[in-house]
Amino acid sequence: MLNTFLGVVYVLRHFRRYLWLNVGLVLLGVGTLLPAIPALMNGGTTPSQRWLLLAALPFGLATMAFLDHLTSLTRADLRTLSWSVVGLLVAIWAANGFVFDNHPHDFVIYGLLLLTLGALLWGTWGRWTLWQWTRVLLPLLALNIVVNGYGYFNPNAGGASQQLLPRGVASRYQRDIYDGAEAYVKQQSGFSRTATSKYYNYTNEAKTNMGMNLGVHDIMSYFSVQNAAVGDFSQAVDNSQFKMNKPINQADSRTTLNNLLGVRTIFARSNQWGMQALPEGYRPVKRHSKVVKFRDRPVHGLGNNYATTVLQSANALPLAYLQRQRLTPPQFNQLNGIDREQALTTGALIGGRVAGVPTAHYHSRARQIGYTATTDKQTVLDSLQQVVKFRQQGNQLLPDDLLPQRPSLRKYNPDRSVNIRNDKARLKRLARENRRIIQRNQARNQAGLRQLTSDNQNHPLTVNLHVTAPHQTRKTELYLELTGIQAQDFSVADKYRGSQNTQAFKNQAFTGIARLNRLRNALWNVGDGAYTMTVGSKQNVTSFSQLGQGNLSDYQPKRRVLLNLGYTTKPRRTIRLTFKGVKQLTFKSAKLIAVPFGKSYHQRMAGLKRNGLQHLRVTDNQVSGVAEATRPTVLTTSIPYSKGWQLTVDGKPTPLKKVNVGFVGARLAAGRHRVRLTYHTPGLRLGSWLTGLGFVILMGAGLWTWYRRKIK
Numbered sequence: 001m002l003n004t005f006l007g008v009v010y011v012l013r014h015f016r017r018y019l020w021l022n023v024g025l026v027l028l029g030v031g032t033l034l035p036a037i038p039a040l041m042n043g044g045t046t047p048s049q050r051w052l053l054l055a056a057l058p059f060g061l062a063t064m065a066f067l068d069h070l071t072s073l074t075r076a077d078l079r080t081l082s083w084s085v086v087g088l089l090v091a092i093w094a095a096n097g098f099v100f101d102n103h104p105h106d107f108v109i110y111g112l113l114l115l116t117l118g119a120l121l122w123g124t125w126g127r128w129t130l131w132q133w134t135r136v137l138l139p140l141l142a143l144n145i146v147v148n149g150y151g152y153f154n155p156n157a158g159g160a161s162q163q164l165l166p167r168g169v170a171s172r173y174q175r176d177i178y179d180g181a182e183a184y185v186k187q188q189s190g191f192s193r194t195a196t197s198k199y200y201n202y203t204n205e206a207k208t209n210m211g212m213n214l215g216v217h218d219i220m221s222y223f224s225v226q227n228a229a230v231g232d233f234s235q236a237v238d239n240s241q242f243k244m245n246k247p248i249n250q251a252d253s254r255t256t257l258n259n260l261l262g263v264r265t266i267f268a269r270s271n272q273w274g275m276q277a278l279p280e281g282y283r284p285v286k287r288h289s290k291v292v293k294f295r296d297r298p299v300h301g302l303g304n305n306y307a308t309t310v311l312q313s314a315n316a317l318p319l320a321y322l323q324r325q326r327l328t329p330p331q332f333n334q335l336n337g338i339d340r341e342q343a344l345t346t347g348a349l350i351g352g353r354v355a356g357v358p359t360a361h362y363h364s365r366a367r368q369i370g371y372t373a374t375t376d377k378q379t380v381l382d383s384l385q386q387v388v389k390f391r392q393q394g395n396q397l398l399p400d401d402l403l404p405q406r407p408s409l410r411k412y413n414p415d416r417s418v419n420i421r422n423d424k425a426r427l428k429r430l431a432r433e434n435r436r437i438i439q440r441n442q443a444r445n446q447a448g449l450r451q452l453t454s455d456n457q458n459h460p461l462t463v464n465l466h467v468t469a470p471h472q473t474r475k476t477e478l479y480l481e482l483t484g485i486q487a488q489d490f491s492v493a494d495k496y497r498g499s500q501n502t503q504a505f506k507n508q509a510f511t512g513i514a515r516l517n518r519l520r521n522a523l524w525n526v527g528d529g530a531y532t533m534t535v536g537s538k539q540n541v542t543s544f545s546q547l548g549q550g551n552l553s554d555y556q557p558k559r560r561v562l563l564n565l566g567y568t569t570k571p572r573r574t575i576r577l578t579f580k581g582v583k584q585l586t587f588k589s590a591k592l593i594a595v596p597f598g599k600s601y602h603q604r605m606a607g608l609k610r611n612g613l614q615h616l617r618v619t620d621n622q623v624s625g626v627a628e629a630t631r632p633t634v635l636t637t638s639i640p641y642s643k644g645w646q647l648t649v650d651g652k653p654t655p656l657k658k659v660n661v662g663f664v665g666a667r668l669a670a671g672r673h674r675v676r677l678t679y680h681t682p683g684l685r686l687g688s689w690l691t692g693l694g695f696v697i698l699m700g701a702g703l704w705t706w707y708r709r710k711i712k
Helices: 002-013 019-033 036-041 049-068 075-095 104-125 130-153 169-176 182-186 228-236 255-260 329-333 337-343 384-392 399-412 424-444 492-506 512-524 599-610 684-711
Strands: 193-196 263-269 308-312 320-323 367-369 371-375 463-467 476-483 486-488 531-536 541-546 561-568 574-580 584-586 589-596 614-618 622-629 633-640 645-649 652-654 657-659 663-668 671-679
Touching: 002 019, 002 049, 002 075, 002 104, 002 130, 019 036, 019 049, 036 049, 075 104, 104 130, 255 263, 255 337, 320 599, 320 622, 329 337, 337 476, 337 589, 371 424, 384 424, 384 492, 424 492, 492 512, 531 561, 541 561, 622 633, 633 657, 633 671, 645 663, 663 671
Parallel strands: 193 263
Antiparallel strands: 263 308, 320 633, 367 589, 371 463, 463 574, 476 561, 476 589, 486 584, 531 541, 531 574, 614 622, 622 671, 633 663, 645 652, 645 671, 657 663
16 A cells, blocks of 8 residues: 555655564565575465565555654655655666556556645645644555455456356366265275376366365375375375475376275266376276266366266275385385385385385386387478468468468468568578578487477477387386476567567567567567476377466476376377476476276286275275284375374374375284374464463463553
């Protein structure tokens, strides 16, 4: 608010008079520049700036201090306030590229700020009384509040309203996200988890915590209801969908990862079966030989108009089971993400001495698939013939994109000129540049994918990976493993030249004002490293995103990525890769890895299921069952590890261990045992005592203050 800005300037001018208030304001300013501060204030997690809501207190105190001294402002105070307002407007002007390219609503705010400053100057020189100050500033303050609210919520003035849904839509989406298919899952016996297929929702961010709220035990939830152990596990197996605030997401639709997490059911759209690669072993539920479909329950602006099908797997592991073998940390750490998840089906990863439990000897069945990389030239202007075609088709190359625009080519190419004689020399030079870019890219990728780059218009070049032995990819889950990822942002010169080259190819003028605006935009819109990479084949499309440094809640540099291209019984022949957001991506290595799922895998998973706890019972804070084995085993669960869990075996306390990187487990002796896991929130009792103590201190301080005032 306007008075807040002026109040902060006033107390900073009188620094020593309001020493501790100013120290607080300075610390707030410094804290916004150091990511460690917001991370600490956000519970030691991601550096979100929500903590700045605390600034309302010192800002309010500064405003009150300023208003208390309205009748005693000095000339020096007025000069400081005036120059601060001018400085603020100049800073806004400079930040927008030395133009006032602001929303019209912003100018109303600036006008109110100038009016308030004018009232201060006039009132001080006119020696207004307190009543006069009130009559002038109170309406300005009220108008400022109204304008702020209008600017934030009105769809014609601010952007916040664009993020809001019409009344009732959010609750309806929450209720109908699975089209009623959750009722089928709840009817199933025993405890299990669910997930959704990739691209089940068009609105990716809207689905967080939905499954948890509907009681179907979805594996994805927001970080605030998960702990760090889940994120450690997700990163250990190179889950490409890992984010700081959504550690598991939907497990990238990986077969074994879903099975390890106990995902018995996957919700998918009816149009995905047979068209998109899904985890192996998950089959549509049928009734009377027909696939069960739950008719789409459309939700305005959020639905995708396809029915929901329920896919179920016979290989999903129970919540708690017994592993007869173990993996040691050195064993596990030397494996890649693919083999790590596969190895966890042969033995439980557990540190320290585990008497009587033999070490598993894991042998990888994954195989590396050979390929050749070629740069796709279909959309690159690398010859004069391509330039002519580009102009004839309305300044674009792909005919499929042209069709809906054919009646209005004039909109995209006003003079319809394909004459290249007037500018032939420059066009030949630009086309030659693109040919050289393609040649260099092809040479760089000759021994395997090492680079994705852009042409001289800053358009990304697509690279195709041609599989040398497609039959080796049949009946496998195919992965693309990228290591040593480095991104190169567009420089200011790159952005300027890209626009200049595009205008030349389009036969459109690059005027002085256009040049100035492009240079201004390039200078004031510096990239923060964010990009998206998409990988696809005829059977599947997948992608991953590197969030930029401006995304304080989820930013994390990705130097290696393991992308799941899905399971299919058909051979994969060509894998297409493209990207957007940066100029170039380079890789230390890029491997295609195929993981077969045959009889031995299904037998192994069936054996683990038979070793599940008998009479398993799951309540809000307790898991119990009966374990029976003829030799020592490792109790293995997919319950996220926390110090709040306590284990009793046959009624006797037993030490817990962390298994499989992030889950609760323990060594069990041979025989039949009654196992009970009970959860107590860590620190809850101490927190209750401290809360009670704080209340007593507050009441005592209040009574003491009241008593002292009464005596006086």
